[in-house]
Amino acid sequence: GMPAARPRPIADRRPTRQLQVGNVAVGGDAPVSVQSMTTTVTSDINATLQQIAELTASGCQIVRVAVPTTDDAEALPIIARKSQIPVIADIHFQPKYVFAAIEAGCAAVRVNPGNIKKFDDQVGAIARAAGDAGVPIRIGVNAGSLDQRLLAKHGKATPEALCESALWECSLFEEHGFRDIKISVKHHDPVVMVQAYRLLAQRCDYPLHLGVTEAGPAFQGTIKSAAAFGALLSEGIGDTIRVSLSAPPADEVKVGIQILESLGLRERGLEIVSCPSCGRAQVDVYQLADEVTAGLEGMDVPLRVAVMGCVVNGPGEARDADLGVASGNGKGQIFVKGEVIKTVPESKIVETLIEEATRLAEDMTDA
Numbered sequence: 001g002m003p004a005a006r007p008r009p010i011a012d013r014r015p016t017r018q019l020q021v022g023n024v025a026v027g028g029d030a031p032v033s034v035q036s037m038t039t040t041v042t043s044d045i046n047a048t049l050q051q052i053a054e055l056t057a058s059g060c061q062i063v064r065v066a067v068p069t070t071d072d073a074e075a076l077p078i079i080a081r082k083s084q085i086p087v088i089a090d091i092h093f094q095p096k097y098v099f100a101a102i103e104a105g106c107a108a109v110r111v112n113p114g115n116i117k118k119f120d121d122q123v124g125a126i127a128r129a130a131g132d133a134g135v136p137i138r139i140g141v142n143a144g145s146l147d148q149r150l151l152a153k154h155g156k157a158t159p160e161a162l163c164e165s166a167l168w169e170c171s172l173f174e175e176h177g178f179r180d181i182k183i184s185v186k187h188h189d190p191v192v193m194v195q196a197y198r199l200l201a202q203r204c205d206y207p208l209h210l211g212v213t214e215a216g217p218a219f220q221g222t223i224k225s226a227a228a229f230g231a232l233l234s235e236g237i238g239d240t241i242r243v244s245l246s247a248p249p250a251d252e253v254k255v256g257i258q259i260l261e262s263l264g265l266r267e268r269g270l271e272i273v274s275c276p277s278c279g280r281a282q283v284d285v286y287q288l289a290d291e292v293t294a295g296l297e298g299m300d301v302p303l304r305v306a307v308m309g310c311v312v313n314g315p316g317e318a319r320d321a322d323l324g325v326a327s328g329n330g331k332g333q334i335f336v337k338g339e340v341i342k343t344v345p346e347s348k349i350v351e352t353l354i355e356e357a358t359r360l361a362e363d364m365t366d367a
């Protein structure tokens with residue numbers, strides 16, 4: 001078969017410690033992983049496992065579940081056992097659920113020190129339990145729930161305050177010899193968030209979980225996350241990512257994967273290269289691109305398919321693609337590897353592209 005397309009990563013990764021979240025390595029030379037969080041009531045075990053299955057199918061590698069109540073904590077053993085991907089328990093307020101999650105076989109635990117009263121007193125016991133079980137801890141600092149002491153010191157959730165809060169909690173774990181830590185410092189403002197992660201990257205070698213929190217509805221949240229993650233990942237900062245959207249979690253995963261692919265940090269699957277259309281277009285490019293995208297959905301091979309609106313620039317623009325079409329005069333010139341292989345009527349463009357894509361995909365997967 002063909003050798004896999006090699007991504008050109010946007011930057012060398014910053015060296016970090018590596019830890020294991022279940023079977024997913026995070027940090028070090030491990031690929032940047034994509035995670036998300038369920039929106040179901042965790043104690044509704046069937047609904048939660050169903051959503052985890054959907055997330056797994058969309059490419060999610062690690063899933064987090066909220067544990068606000070005893071019922072949720074009691075659901076963790078079954079969820080952790082039946083989930084296809086590692087489960088992280090997300091704990092605010094109640095240290096006892098940290099112990100329950102470790103006991104339940106969760107792959108990791110996220111704690112928000114700003115939301116756990118007397119958290120500092122519990123760190124020793126948490127470090128022991130997590131260390132014995134080989135469970136990493138994410139210290140998840142959030143601008144909205146910053147430790148009161150740091151809020152008082154800095155006046156608001158500045159990059160310095162977020163970073164200081166995270167490193168303070170790390171130091172408490174370090175006192176107990178526990179270093180299986182990853183860190184997040186989330187803020188809704190990408191600029192503050194980027195600065196906070198840059199500070200962390202200078203001051204520690206823990207793997208970093210990137211996130212813009214409360215990023216907003218899908219369109220805005222996608223852009224905020226892409227801009228912020230792009231800035232950081234282009235400096236080699238970031239070991240695992242979570243896109244937060246006010247949208248179904250599988251959408252977060254799709255966005256996360258696209259961001260990594262765009263930055264060359266993950267091998268591309270199918271890529272549609274379509275022109276923006278212009279006054280020269282002789283076909284409805286948007287509709288054609290949508291139909292081709294829908295027709296090729298689920299084809300999991302690194303194939304670049306060009307959809308071009310005219311024959312003026314189309315052939316040239318299609319040359320780099322594996323497969324393409326340049327439309328004009330009610331017809332479509334079909335390109336494979338830069339050569340015109342046939343011309344078909346406009347009504348046959350989509351089915352011809354799908355046929356050719358399927359053939360190319362078979363060639364690629366032939367051993």
Ligand code: SF4
Nearest residue numbers: 275277278281309310
């Ligand atoms: Fe315009 Fe043709 Fe270029 Fe599309 S391929 S943007 S229609 S010139």
